[in-house]
Amino acid sequence: MSYNNTAWLNDVRPNPYADQLALxxxxxxxxxxxxxxYRDYFLEENFDLKRIALGAGLxxxxxxxxxxxxxxxxxxRWWMLAVRLGVLGLLLGCGVLMIQRRHRHLLAPLSLVCIGxxxxxxxxxxxxxxxxxxxxxxxxxxxxxxxxxxxxxxxLVEALGVSLVILLAYVGLELWAGLPWPRLxxxxxxxxxxxxxxxxxxxxxxxxxxxHFLISRLMRVLADHDSLTGLYNRRSFNRQLERLWRQAQRxxxxxxxxxxxxxxxxxxxxRYGHQAGDLVLQQVARVLEGTARRPLDMAVRLGxxxxxxxxxxxxxxxxxxxxxxxxxxxxxxxxxxxxxxxxPVLTMSIGVACVHPQPGMPLGKLYELYEHADRALYEGKxxxxxxxxx
Ligand SMILES: Nc1nc2c(ncn2[C@@H]2O[C@H](COP(=O)(O)OP(=O)(O)OP(=O)(O)O)[C@@H](O)[C@H]2O)c(=O)[nH]1
Numbered sequence: 078m079s080y081n082n083t084a085w086l087n088d089v090r091p092n093p094y095a096d097q098l099a100l101x102x103x104x105x106x107x108x109x110x111x112x113x114x115y116r117d118y119f120l121e122e123n124f125d126l127k128r129i130a131l132g133a134g135l136x137x138x139x140x141x142x143x144x145x146x147x148x149x150x151x152x153x154r155w156w157m158l159a160v161r162l163g164v165l166g167l168l169l170g171c172g173v174l175m176i177q178r179r180h181r182h183l184l185a186p187l188s189l190v191c192i193g194x195x196x197x198x199x200x201x202x203x204x205x206x207x208x209x210x211x212x213x214x215x216x217x218x219x220x221x222x223x224x225x226x227x228x229x230x231x232x233l234v235e236a237l238g239v240s241l242v243i244l245l246a247y248v249g250l251e252l253w254a255g256l257p258w259p260r261l262x263x264x265x266x267x268x269x270x271x272x273x274x275x276x277x278x279x280x281x282x283x284x285x286x287x288x289h290f291l292i293s294r295l296m297r298v299l300a301d302h303d304s305l306t307g308l309y310n311r312r313s314f315n316r317q318l319e320r321l322w323r324q325a326q327r328x329x330x331x332x333x334x335x336x337x338x339x340x341x342x343x344x345x346x347x348r349y350g351h352q353a354g355d356l357v358l359q360q361v362a363r364v365l366e367g368t369a370r371r372p373l374d375m376a377v378r379l380g381x382x383x384x385x386x387x388x389x390x391x392x393x394x395x396x397x398x399x400x401x402x403x404x405x406x407x408x409x410x411x412x413x414x415x416x417x418x419x420x421p422v423l424t425m426s427i428g429v430a431c432v433h434p435q436p437g438m439p440l441g442k443l444y445e446l447y448e449h450a451d452r453a454l455y456e457g458k459x460x461x462x463x464x465x466x467x
Contacts, residue, residue, distance in 0.1 A: 094295035105233055105283050115290050120184055123230025127188050130228045131172050134195060138165060151209050157202045164198035188229050189239050196221040196243030204250035211256055215264050218247060219271040226275035233279045240272050303378040305355060306362035314377040314385060321373060321389055322443045326434040332389060333396030336428040336450040339382035340462040341417040348416035357412055357423060368403045393431045400427045400465040424463035428454025
């Protein structure tokens with residue numbers, strides 16, 4: 078099985094999610110960093126499922142314990158009950174850890190312990206019963222394996238591993254119980270075929286889950302980024318601006334907004350063509366990215382030839398210096414602009430505004446930051462362009 082509809086992906090590459098979709102993942106494995114991200118996502122997605130499955134498993138286990146008691150009359154039922162109680166204790170112990178989010182990293186191993194103990198416990202109960210009654214039903218074991226494939230939120234490799242352990246333990250226990258060979262072979266074949274069906278279903282489920290992960294992450298990236306330059310778009314800028322405002326209020330850090338506008342870009346388009354204009358916008362974007370290097374900084378394409386750089390934890394002097402460096406960097410690219418009346422190369426004007434958000438300062442001040450930078454940019458244009466105004 079492979080992911081076939083890759084033609085549209087070429088439009089959005091390079092992008093790690095699109096690249097992985099195009100590369101395929103039929104062995105249910107991504108590249109190293111994506112694999113780590115997927116496993117985190119998978120754990121988070123299945124957090125509730127695991128807890129519900131554990132609750133259901135406990136109830137079914139108890140119901141079978143009651144059934145054993147009525148179905149088996151000999152002394153062996155006490156041994157069966159002891160096994161059931163032992164497994165019950167283990168499930169309760171794991172359950173206490175699993176319901177707390179702070180033990181999230183233990184979720185996968187705990188699920189394996191739960192399903193494994195249910196399987197081996199069920200195998201032990203069946204083997205004990207088979208010592209006196211070889212026709213005692215053993216099919217419940219398949220139920221446990223099916224839960225591993227479909228209910229507990231395990232990856233295929235985990236479900237296969239734990240099912241294999243359960244089957245091996247079952248064979249060992251039946252040999253100890255002395256189940257006649259023809260019966261053992263019959264039971265084992267039934268369990269094996271059931272497991273093959275479960276594994277195929279689990280493979281398809283995991284494949285779809287991985288595909289969903291990649292597509293949903295890719296959609297998120299596309300929704301937050303400008304398709305021409307790859308910079309953040311205005312929507313994610315607005316979101317991030319408010320988030321950073323609150324963070325800066327809490328941490329008492331300064332914020333700076335650099336509004337950048339390419340000079341005489343209409344003339345550039347008219348002189349060199351729209352496609353050349355697009356390439357230049359991409360070049361400008363790379364220059365802006367060089368300025369927004371720290372994790373909370375952000376380079377944005379607001380639209381057309383208007384860009385913004387949001388800088389976190391910065392003072393007025395430093396912001397002005399950054400803006401000047403940015404302006405000079407574009408000029409140093411020496412992109413010829415023969416149609417510009419102000420410079421022989423492509424330049425941009427930058428309006429700078431800074432704020433130190435204090436706790437309790439209204440959000441309205443944030444919009445003043447934008448207005449201030451916009452006014453400064455307007456002045457920069459009016460005073461001849463290719464300059465920084467704060
Ligand atoms: N190539 C290209 N051009 C674009 C894009 N978006 C907007 N533009 C062009 O950018 C130009 C912006 O022109 P104006 O707003 O008049 O600004 P300007 O010519 O740069 O003049 P000043 O800003 O005053 O220096 C318009 O001609 C738009 O068509 C784009 O994605 N690609």
